Structure formats: structure tokens, C-alpha cells
Amino acid sequence: MDRHATAVWTGTLKEGTGKLEAQSGALKGLPYSFKSRFEDESGQAGTNPEELIAAAHAGCFAMQFSHFLAENGTPAEKLDAKAVVTLVPGTGITKSVLHVTGTVPGIDEGTFLALADKAKAGCPVSKALGAIEIALDARLA
Known part of the structure; x- marks a missing residue:
């Protein structure tokens, strides 16, 4: 299965602007720009590739974790997942930290943490990001 997105960029790196579209x-x-990627820490100037990677990572991880919890006989009522992707200008993307809080009836903390770690390693986006550090902060609600 293939998925696609397009980016159109006009102008120079610092003064130019781009637009993204998804299938x-x-x-x-x-819209995205140099400012939205490298200068605006608030995230209000527009999107950027790192934010989109974070969304993909959080979404993929939550689905994978949900699957492992259901396989364990302890399906989640809710998983609240967030990924924080770090970009170091001049170096590149260096890490993604997955944060998850789960409402999972009938599970003990050890099993919850083990399945979260298994999901972190097994989700396809984590595998695609194998060149960077991937960390996990998992908590039961």
C-alpha cells in the first residue's frame, strides 16, 4: 500500500514559502516556511516536517499499542499519545519521545509498560525512524 503527499516550495530557503497536501x-x-520550522518555538507560524513526523509517530504508536493491549485481553478504554520530535539545526532530527497515558482496565503496571515498549519498537513509524533515538514515557491513568 502506498500513500503520498506533495510539497510545493517557492523562493529561497529563508524567504520562501511552501504548501503541503496529502492524498x-x-x-x-x-503552509510552511523557514520561520515555522526553525524560528517559531510556539508552533503558531505554520506547520513543519518535524510536527508532521510527530503526528505520524504518535498515531502509529497508539494504534500499535492498542493492538497489543487487545491481544493481551486488556483492551484500552483510551490511549492519549504524544510524540515530541527534536530538531537540532545544523544536525537534523535527533530523537522522538513518545508520551502515553492509558486507561486500561484489568492490567498491571508491569504488563502495561512492557506492551508500551513493544509497541514503541514495533510500530512502522518507529522502525522508519530507526536512525534516531526513540524514548518512551508510559503511564497508567
């Missing part, structure tokens, strides 16, 4: 239509003409 699903979820991203349609979404």
Missing part, C-alpha cells in the same frame, strides 16, 4: 485531503494547501 486524504487532511492537508490541503497547508
